[in-house]
Amino acid sequence: xxxxxxLRYFAALAQHRHFGRAADACAISQPALSLQIKDLEEVLGAxxxxxxxxxxxxxxxxxxxxxxxQHILRAVDELADLARASSPSLGGRLRIGxxxxxxxxxxxxxxxxxxxRFPAVDLxxxxxxxxxxxxxxxxxxxxxxxxxxxxxxxxxQDHPLFDEEFVLVRAPADRHxxxxxxxSLGAMRLLLLEEGxxxxxxxxxxCDMAPGLSQDPMEGSSLATLVRMVGAGMGVTLIPEMAxxxxxxxxxxxxxxxxxxxxxxxxxxxxxxxxxxxxxxxQIGEIVRQEHDLLRHHRGAARIPDAQLRGGPGISDDLAxxx
Amino acid sequence: xxxxxxLRYFAALAQHRHFGRAADACAISQPALSLQIKDLEEVLGAxxxxxxxxxxxxxxxxxxxxxxxQHILRAVDELADLARASSPSLGGRLRIGxxxxxxxxxxxxxxxxxxxRFPAVDLxxxxxxxxxxxxxxxxxxxxxxxxxxxxxxxxxQDHPLFDEEFVLVRAPADRHxxxxxxxSLGAMRLLLLEEGxxxxxxxxxxCDMAPGLSQDPMEGSSLATLVRMVGAGMGVTLIPEMAxxxxxxxxxxxxxxxxxxxxxxxxxxxxxxxxxxxxxxxQIGEIVRQEHDLLRHHRGAARIPDAQLRGGPGISDDLAxxx
DNA sequence: TAAAAATACTCCATAGGTATTTTAT
DNA sequence: ATAAAATACCTATGGAGTATTTTTA
Numbered sequence: 001x002x003x004x005x006x007l008r009y010f011a012a013l014a015q016h017r018h019f020g021r022a023a024d025a026c027a028i029s030q031p032a033l034s035l036q037i038k039d040l041e042e043v044l045g046a047x048x049x050x051x052x053x054x055x056x057x058x059x060x061x062x063x064x065x066x067x068x069x070q071h072i073l074r075a076v077d078e079l080a081d082l083a084r085a086s087s088p089s090l091g092g093r094l095r096i097g098x099x100x101x102x103x104x105x106x107x108x109x110x111x112x113x114x115x116x117r118f119p120a121v122d123l124x125x126x127x128x129x130x131x132x133x134x135x136x137x138x139x140x141x142x143x144x145x146x147x148x149x150x151x152x153x154x155x156x157q158d159h160p161l162f163d164e165e166f167v168l169v170r171a172p173a174d175r176h177x178x179x180x181x182x183x184s185l186g187a188m189r190l191l192l193l194e195e196g197x198x199x200x201x202x203x204x205x206x207c208d209m210a211p212g213l214s215q216d217p218m219e220g221s222s223l224a225t226l227v228r229m230v231g232a233g234m235g236v237t238l239i240p241e242m243a244x245x246x247x248x249x250x251x252x253x254x255x256x257x258x259x260x261x262x263x264x265x266x267x268x269x270x271x272x273x274x275x276x277x278x279x280x281x282x283q284i285g286e287i288v289r290q291e292h293d294l295l296r297h298h299r300g301a302a303r304i305p306d307a308q309l310r311g312g313p314g315i316s317d318d319l320a321x322x323x
Numbered sequence: 324x325x326x327x328x329x330l331r332y333f334a335a336l337a338q339h340r341h342f343g344r345a346a347d348a349c350a351i352s353q354p355a356l357s358l359q360i361k362d363l364e365e366v367l368g369a370x371x372x373x374x375x376x377x378x379x380x381x382x383x384x385x386x387x388x389x390x391x392x393q394h395i396l397r398a399v400d401e402l403a404d405l406a407r408a409s410s411p412s413l414g415g416r417l418r419i420g421x422x423x424x425x426x427x428x429x430x431x432x433x434x435x436x437x438x439x440r441f442p443a444v445d446l447x448x449x450x451x452x453x454x455x456x457x458x459x460x461x462x463x464x465x466x467x468x469x470x471x472x473x474x475x476x477x478x479x480q481d482h483p484l485f486d487e488e489f490v491l492v493r494a495p496a497d498r499h500x501x502x503x504x505x506x507s508l509g510a511m512r513l514l515l516l517e518e519g520x521x522x523x524x525x526x527x528x529x530c531d532m533a534p535g536l537s538q539d540p541m542e543g544s545s546l547a548t549l550v551r552m553v554g555a556g557m558g559v560t561l562i563p564e565m566a567x568x569x570x571x572x573x574x575x576x577x578x579x580x581x582x583x584x585x586x587x588x589x590x591x592x593x594x595x596x597x598x599x600x601x602x603x604x605x606q607i608g609e610i611v612r613q614e615h616d617l618l619r620h621h622r623g624a625a626r627i628p629d630a631q632l633r634g635g636p637g638i639s640d641d642l643a644x645x646x
Numbered sequence: 647t648a649a650a651a652a653t654a655c656t657c658c659a660t661a662g663g664t665a666t667t668t669t670a671t
Numbered sequence: 672a673t674a675a676a677a678t679a680c681c682t683a684t685g686g687a688g689t690a691t692t693t694t695t696a
Contacts (some may be wrong), residue, residue: 002399004327005686019651032687034652039685044406045414051651052695061409064599068402073397076325079388083367086384091368276387326660340675356663357676362661374676375670 005075007069009033010048014066017056046295051190075274082276090280091120097136101199101223102267103127105242106146108117109291117287118280129196137185137272144281146288148198149268159269159282161289166263167244168202168256169227170236175254182207182258189235192227194219199265203238206263227251242295267292268322327399329363330392332356333371337389340379382625397463398597404466405599413603414443416446420459420468424522424546425590426450428565429469432614440610441603452519460595467604469611471521472591482592482605484612489526489586490567491579493559498577505530505581512558513529514549519541529586550574561586565618590615 012022013033023033039081041048048062058066084092087297097108111125126142134153136142168180170188180188185207193200218235220226224247226237231251240246243257269285271278336356346356364371371385381389403581407415417437421430434448440503449465457476458467472481491503493511503511508530514521541558545550547570549560554574562570592608596602 002327002402004325007402020649028686029688030651031653031689035686038652043329046406046409051585056651061406064405065402068398072395072398072402075391075398079325079330079391079395082387082391083369083384086369086382255522343674351661352663354664354678357678360662361677368683379676 002040002043004073006036006043007073009036011069011073013037013049013056013064014058014062014069017058021054046243061310070139074272077140078272078274078276085276085279089120090118090277090283093122094118095124095126095143095221096129096284097125097126097133097142097147099130099133099145099147099198100127101193101240101241104145104224105246105295106288106291109294110288113287113291114284117157117283130198131196134270137270140272142276144269144271146267146283147270148202149266149270151270155273156270157273157275157278159271159285160266161285162239162292163264163266164292166206166238166258166265167241168236168258169230169239169248169253170256171230171233174236174255174256177256179256179259182261182263185236185238185258189218191218191220191229191235191237193223194221194228199240202263204264206238223247227253233306240265242292245295250318294308325363325366327396329359329366330396332359333363334389334392335398336360336372336379337381337385337392340381342379368510370589376606393462397595400463401597401599403593408599408602413600413606414439414442416445416447417441418447418449418466419607420449420451420465420470420528422468422521424452424516424520424563425469425565428569428618429611429614432617433611436610436614437607439483440606442594448592453521454519457593460593463595466598466600467592467594467607469590470593471525471591472589474593480596480598480601481592481593482608483589484591485609485615486587486589487564487615488563489529489561489581489588491559491581492553492562492571492576493579494556495555495562495575496576497559497579497588500579502579502582505584505586508559508561512541514541514543514558514560515545516549517544518555522563525586525588529561546570550576563588568618 001106006220009022009026009028012025016022016025019033019037023030026157026202027032038051042063046061047059048065050057050059080092084090095113098110107125111123114121114123126136128136130147131284133142133147134151134156135147137145137156138153146161149160151158168185170177190203190207192203201216208323218229223239223243227239227247228251229235230237230253248255269281269288271281275281331347332345332351335348336342339345339348342356342360343353346353349356357469362370367388370382370385371388372379373382403415407413419437421433430448430450434446437444437446449459451459453470453474456465456468456470457474457479460468460479461476469484472483474481491508493500513526513530516527543552543560546560546562546566550562550570551574552558553560553576571578592604592611594604598604
């Protein structure tokens with residue numbers, strides 16, 4: 001009879017394509033894995049693995065089997081989640097992901113709040129770009145993630161939390177220039193995050209620049225780096241409003257709202273539609289939203305005058321970043 | 324860790340709502356089942372079953388769990404089918420269903436042909452009405468079925484095999500009356516199969532009679548019974564063309580084609596879309612089709628003159644049934 | 647020859663059986 | 672009082688470990 005153990009071991013083998021490493025991943029010895037795979041092949045009466053090469057290969061059946069096995073393993077994991085969901089307070093392991101343009105500003109506070117709210121939960125936060133997060137959600141190696149919406153994966157469920165605007169970071173000397181428009185941004189030396197960050201794509205889309213085309217913008221791997229590059233006079237950049245307080249407090253730059261239409265993005269929570277923990281995820285979303293609100297109303301570390309940050313488009317759209 | 328064993332046992336318990344009978348169904352002792360259920364509840368850290376009553380009940384979690392478990396068990400069974408499908412010739416257990424208005428005429432020959440064509444297969448034929456067959460297909464307790472199309476279940480795949488007409492069975496004295504129309508049938512005393520047979524619904528639909536309305540037709544539980552009731556002068560009935568040879572050879576009745584538009588039905592093979600054996604099912608369908616062709620061209624036991632059976636609507640539409 | 651998988655063997659966790667007790671109606 | 676599930680206890684299967692051999696690139 002086929003067992004879940006068979007499926008777990010075979011899925012690991014299909015992933016690693018190596019008995020030793022797959023065995024490690026399963027936390028068993030290599031002979032134990034070999035025997036289980038052999039046993040599975042006997043139960044099925046068919047070969048799954050070609051063992052003659054140095055690097056093993058799966059047969060056609062093996063590939064098909066691996067795909068279905070993965071699917072079943074996810075469903076079985078969700079059975080356990082179902083039991084967790086039936087408890088009024090969440091417990092057990094919770095793997096939560098966040099994109100890099102949100103995580104530095106929200107993750108610490110969110111983790112703190114979650115630990116308070118769900119003391120029994122074993123939190124496993126993770127920071128990664130959207131592509132990696134969606135991949136992990138789908139494969140079942142992540143439970144829930146905070147990212148920019150929309151997500152196009154049909155197997156994923158999204159839950160919008162808040163919208164936020166992008167603001168321009170430029171040299172302090174530019175402080176009194178008028179708010180730039182999308183087109184005028186194209187003419188500036190725009191510093192962007194490296195490939196893979198959704199924020200990069202959103203910024204490019206706003207500037208109406210085909211990705212990678214036009215002037216081939218200079219890249220940084222974090223918003224903190226970009227802001228420092230601006231401070232060094234290397235150009236301008238866009239950052240999400242949420243990042244203003246912490247990223248500009250130690251750097252000599254000025255912050256300006258852009259002219260209408262302003263760039264903005266929607267941040268939301270995402271999970272597998274079949275995940276039974278959705279009720280709890282909605283509660284988690286509420287916590288994330290609250291922490292974002294706190295940040296916007298500068299109860300955080302850095303102080304930016306409210307009148308400026310929230311100023312209407314008619315008056316000074318220029319915000320002071322200061323050391 | 325959750326095992327497939329847990330799921331199988333719990334699914335049986337959810338089905339039988341009784342530890343003893345569920346244990347029997349799993350071919351284990353009652354204490355063994357009790358222990359596994361208890362263990363499963365411990366693994367999940369939540370209760371699945373309420374044991375305080377004489378008849379056990381599932382908790383809300385238990386019900387949800389049972390549904391998902393069933394789903395997983397089907398997927399696991401399909402893993403085994405996947406391996407079977409990879410073999411050039413079909414082997415293992417094959418559970419094939421057929422509706423009662425087809426089975427008597429085709430099932431024996433089809434079973435014989437299948438046993439020749441797939442010697443390694445362990446054939447489990449079953450006769451049941453459409454509702455039961457679709458239910459069993461969906462639940463995974465049946466692999467493939469021959470029934471009238473269309474089937475509306477989105478999880479099922481159909482594969483049309485052939486169309487066939489319905490013919491009228493009436494008293495021998497009516498032999499030379501003109502072919503009746505759908506409306507005139509309404510005025511006759513129409514004998515039909517009992518509730519649940521798709522053929523009954525098809526006949527009623529043709530006569531444009533709301534099911535169970537109008538004259539409340541007399542019922543029989545098989546076509547053989549209906550034909551004999553006609554022979555006893557109790558009314559008229561409709562039977563599928565396929566049934567003419569064997570059902571009318573021993574009874575004094577006459578067979579007549581109806582006036583256009585003639586009633587007809589489409590017979591096809593049906594299986595779960597996710598079943599990996601579809602390639603083999605297509606071959607099985609070919610065998611069913613061939614056997615139907617043989618029957619139509621009366622290479623079967625009874626002889627009915629071809630000119631009559633296939634006669635155009637203008638000439639004698641009356642066919643001789645004879646003892 | 648060196649890395650990787652298979653084989654040999656030993657051990658122990660656990661699924662399952664029978665006998666019996668507890669529980670609830 | 673009786674049916675049903677839980678408990679006790681024993682056995683045997685088989686999963687996993689270590690040590691070793693075989694295989695192949």
